[in-house]
Amino acid sequence: MVITPPSSAGPCPKHCRDCRLRSLDAFNAVTPQELGFIHDFRSGVGLAAAGTSIISEQNPNGKLFTLYAGWAFRYKTLSDGRRQILNFLLPGDFIGLQQEFADGASHGVEALTDAALCVFPRDGLWDLFRQFPSLGYDVTWLSARGEGMVDENLLTNGRRTAAERVAMLLIHLYRRVERLGLATDNTIEFPINQQHIADALGLSLVHTNKTLRRLAQLGLHELRDGRLRLLNPRALHRLADYYDLPLRRVPLL
Amino acid sequence: MVITPPSSAGPCPKHCRDCRLRSLDAFNAVTPQELGFIHDFRSGVGLAAAGTSIISEQNPNGKLFTLYAGWAFRYKTLSDGRRQILNFLLPGDFIGLQQEFADGASHGVEALTDAALCVFPRDGLWDLFRQFPSLGYDVTWLSARGEGMVDENLLTNGRRTAAERVAMLLIHLYRRVERLGLATDNTIEFPINQQHIADALGLSLVHTNKTLRRLAQLGLHELRDGRLRLLNPRALHRLADYYDLPLRRVPLL
DNA sequence: CGACATGTTGAGATGGATCAACACTTGTGG
DNA sequence: CCACAAGTGTTGATCCATCTCAACATGTCG
Numbered sequence: 001m002v003i004t005p006p007s008s009a010g011p012c013p014k015h016c017r018d019c020r021l022r023s024l025d026a027f028n029a030v031t032p033q034e035l036g037f038i039h040d041f042r043s044g045v046g047l048a049a050a051g052t053s054i055i056s057e058q059n060p061n062g063k064l065f066t067l068y069a070g071w072a073f074r075y076k077t078l079s080d081g082r083r084q085i086l087n088f089l090l091p092g093d094f095i096g097l098q099q100e101f102a103d104g105a106s107h108g109v110e111a112l113t114d115a116a117l118c119v120f121p122r123d124g125l126w127d128l129f130r131q132f133p134s135l136g137y138d139v140t141w142l143s144a145r146g147e148g149m150v151d152e153n154l155l156t157n158g159r160r161t162a163a164e165r166v167a168m169l170l171i172h173l174y175r176r177v178e179r180l181g182l183a184t185d186n187t188i189e190f191p192i193n194q195q196h197i198a199d200a201l202g203l204s205l206v207h208t209n210k211t212l213r214r215l216a217q218l219g220l221h222e223l224r225d226g227r228l229r230l231l232n233p234r235a236l237h238r239l240a241d242y243y244d245l246p247l248r249r250v251p252l253l
Numbered sequence: 254m255v256i257t258p259p260s261s262a263g264p265c266p267k268h269c270r271d272c273r274l275r276s277l278d279a280f281n282a283v284t285p286q287e288l289g290f291i292h293d294f295r296s297g298v299g300l301a302a303a304g305t306s307i308i309s310e311q312n313p314n315g316k317l318f319t320l321y322a323g324w325a326f327r328y329k330t331l332s333d334g335r336r337q338i339l340n341f342l343l344p345g346d347f348i349g350l351q352q353e354f355a356d357g358a359s360h361g362v363e364a365l366t367d368a369a370l371c372v373f374p375r376d377g378l379w380d381l382f383r384q385f386p387s388l389g390y391d392v393t394w395l396s397a398r399g400e401g402m403v404d405e406n407l408l409t410n411g412r413r414t415a416a417e418r419v420a421m422l423l424i425h426l427y428r429r430v431e432r433l434g435l436a437t438d439n440t441i442e443f444p445i446n447q448q449h450i451a452d453a454l455g456l457s458l459v460h461t462n463k464t465l466r467r468l469a470q471l472g473l474h475e476l477r478d479g480r481l482r483l484l485n486p487r488a489l490h491r492l493a494d495y496y497d498l499p500l501r502r503v504p505l506l
Numbered sequence: 507c508g509a510c511a512t513g514t515t516g517a518g519a520t521g522g523a524t525c526a527a528c529a530c531t532t533g534t535g536g
Numbered sequence: 537c538c539a540c541a542a543g544t545g546t547t548g549a550t551c552c553a554t555c556t557c558a559a560c561a562t563g564t565c566g
Contacts, residue, residue, distance in 0.1 A: 076408045078494045084411040086404050098404070101397035107404055129390045133382040136389045140382075140396055144354035147400040150407055151339050151351070151360055155329045157410045158337040158455030162554070193512065202411030204555050209514065211554095241331045415522070446544065460522050462546065 011116035012045035012068045019252075021068065021092050026179050027252040028138070037132050038253060044119045048072070048111035050191075055096060057108030062122045065095040066253050070115030071191050075199070076107045085200035087149050088112075088192070090176055092252050094142045096122075113191045120253070138251030145250060157202040160240070162211045165201040168240035170221055174230055179247060190228035215239075264369035265298035265321045272505075274321065274345050279432050280505040281391070290385050291506055297372045301325070301364035303444075308349060310361030315375045318348040319506050323368030324444050328452070329360045338453035340402050341365075341445070343429055345505050347395045349375075366444045373506070391504030398503060410455040413493070415464045418454040420493035423474055427483055432500060443481035468492075 013019060016039040021027060030038070046065070048054050054072060055061060072089040086107060089095060095117075099106045129136035156168050177188040198208040215221060220236050222229040230236060237243070266272060269292040274280060283291070299318070301307050307325060308314060325342040339360060342348060348370075352359045382389035409421050430441040451461040468474060473489050475482040483489060490496075 074404075076404060078408070078412060080494070082412040084408040086407055097393070098397045098401050101394045101401070126390060129382075129386040129393075133386050133389060136386060136393065137379060137382045140350070140389065140393045141354045143393055143396040143400065144351045147396065147403060148351050148354070150400060150403045151327075151329060154339055154403055154407045154410060155331070155337040157407060158452075159331060159335040195512085199411075205513095206515090206556075207554055213514080241333070448544085457523050458545095459524075459547090463522090466546080 011047070012118055015039060016042065016118075019068075021252055024092075024181055026181070026247075026249060027092060028249045030252075034132055034135055037128070037135065041120055041124050041128060041253075042118050043121045043124070046117040046119050048115045048117060050111055050113050050115075053108060053110050054115070054117065055099065055107075055109040057106060060096075060099040060106045062099065063096055064120040064122055064125065066118040066120070067091055067093045067095060068116040068118055071112040072109055072115055073112060073192075073196065073200075074107050074109050083199045084202065085196060087146070087153055088173060088176075088200070091180055092250065094139070094146075094253055097139065097143050097146070112196070118253075135251075135253070138253065141251050142253070153200070162201070162203055162207055163215065164240055165203065166197070166208070166211045166215060167220070167236045168242060169197060169201060170215075170228060170230070171233065171236050171240055171242050174228060174233075175244070185229075186231070186233070187227055187229040189226060190223065191226055264300070265371055268292060269295065269371075272321075274505055277345075277434055279434070279500075279502060280345060281502045283505075287385055287388055290381070290388065294373055294377050294381060294506075295371050296374045296377075299370040299372050301368045301370060303364055303366050303368075306361060306363050307368070307370065308352065308360075308362040310359060313349075313352040313359045315352065316349055317373040317375055317378065319371040319373070320344055320346045320348060321369040321371055324365040325362055325368055326365060326445075326449065326453075327360050327362050336452045337455065338449060340399070340406055341426060341429075341453070344433060345503065347392070347399075347506055350392070350396050350399070365449070371506075388504075388506070391506065394504050395506070406453070415454070415456055415460055416468065417493050418456065419450070419461070419464045419468060420473070420489045421495060422450060422454060423468075423481060423483070424486065424489050424493055424495050427481060427486075428497070438482075439484070439486070440480055440482040442479060443476065444479055 016022075016035055022030070045068075048070075054065065055063075057075070057077060067089050069091055072095070074086040074089065075083055076086060077083045089109070095109055125139070128139070152172070156165050160168060173190070174183065174188055177183055182188060194208050194212065195205055197203075197212070198205045201208065203211070212223065216223065218235075220230075220232045220239075222231055269275075269288055275283070298321075301323075307318065308316075310328070310330060320342050322344055325348070327339040327342065327348075328336055329339060330336045342362070348362055378392070381392070405425070409418050413421060426443070427436065427441055430436055435441060447461050447465065448458055450456075450465070451458045454461065456464070465476065469476065471488075473483075473485045473492075475484055
């Protein structure tokens with residue numbers, strides 16, 4: 001990944017006060033003091049080209065990131081190459097916290113699209129907790145929320161059938177993107193291929209393809225040109241045993 | 254669950270300074286000030302009988318706990334009853350953080366054995382961050398560690414075969430218990446039944462039984478009278494593609 | 507033009523699910 | 537004391553959801 005100092009050009013604004021994400025309804029407001037600290041905490045901004053690694057599974061870089069634009073995913077692999085995608089990352093998601101603490105083997109993070117990132121130094125995290133406990137609280141919030149996301153994926157992988165898994169993935173990602181204000185006409189950008197879906201759902205590529213086709217033929221969704229359109233959200237909800245929850249604003253670092 | 258004030262009798266000592274867990278090598282040291290705060294933060298101690306609910310999946314109680322003695326597990330269920338165990342909880346594990354923050358549907362927590370718990374009020378958490386940022390940092394650590402644990406389980410459920418899953422579960426739980434100093438002669442207390450194993454691994458009960466037997470017949474382990482003995486840890490490691498990691502001390506609240 | 511990534515489809519194989527018994531233990535009430 | 541129900545573990549037979557293998561289509565890009 002190319003890391004450039006905050007002063008140089010890039011999709012992340014030079015100053016956090018100009019952050020495009022903060023104006024969204026999806027994120028908590030911060031005080032000017034907090035905003036100032038976050039800006040100072042940021043050590044740079046980065047760009048990761050689609051398909052490149054943001055955090056290597058073997059050599060974690062110890063940095064922290066906020067995904068500013070684009071999609072990414074977290075994953076783990078077995079030594080013979082079998083890969084499991086742990087969850088997908090969307091703008092606003094905080095990246096890299098687990099590698100700081102986890103005592104299990106780490107995970108990798110890879111960009112799905114060209115992605116813009118805010119970079120934070122790992123050593124600065126303690127300062128953040130000390131100087132702005134409210135931000136520390138936010139970090140914990142984000143961490144717990146991340147765990148909740150993986151919990152859901154574990155339920156999906158362990159106990160849902162292939163069709164239920166696919167339905168779950170489609171709705172869940174749709175809802176997350178929608179919350180960022182990026183859904184139009186029941187349609188979102190959907191920059192993942194069938195191999196990614198298979199690896200996220202613990203299915204084979206072939207079976208993923210067949211299941212996807214079946215749901216499409218039933219008129220539940222349409223997947224074309226990197227865009228996903230939900231044609232029958234109700235049926236997808238029912239199939240996935242998915243329940244919409246009241247939206248809450250989440251912290252943003 | 255019965256909640257009694259800290260002054261009454263019970264397996265948790267009246268004062269946190271007498272906490273049995275803190276003397277273990279597995280946990281970080283705390284300053285006297287931190288210890289005092291933790292003690293004041295604690296609103297009571299509790300006992301949960303084996304098989305009873307600590308946090309209900311439907312009606313989360315909003316409390317926070319540290320498991321002091323015994324085993325428990327976190328789980329989620331689908332509306333038709335299919336259950337997925339998310340992870341097992343051992344002494345020292347912090348419980349209930351996700352329900353505070355997660356915007357996904359919540360999870361339940363159930364005691365596997367009679368369990369002793371320290372109870373903390375959810376409203377006190379913010380105070381903790383403000384007054385003792387170091388403890389806030391610890392909470393984040395625990396949260397991130399918890400996520401790492403679920404990550405591993407997700408990899409297991411999504412990409413390991415039945416035999417690999419069983420091997421993984423046996424070793425992983427063994428190592429965790431061992432770290433608490435509770436392993437003797439390659440043997441640990443193992444108070445979970447085959448249904449729990451099946452629900453943790455995303456397998457059917459019958460297939461779990463057959464797989465367990467196969468591994469036992471191969472001489473990899475012995476499971477009797479609620480105790481697990483590893484007879485061939487090397488083979489289990491190889492089968493599960495499991496790597497021991499350097500032990501780190503973890504925070505304890 | 508060929509190389510490569512991606513998606514599609516069919517045929518056949520199989521790991522794990524489901525169904526159905528039965529054994530053993532424990533606790534309970536009569 | 538026995539009879540019985542409930543929880544747990546075991547095993548065999550059969551089924552089927554998903555995997556693997558194989559082939560081919562399409563689009564992109566050098």
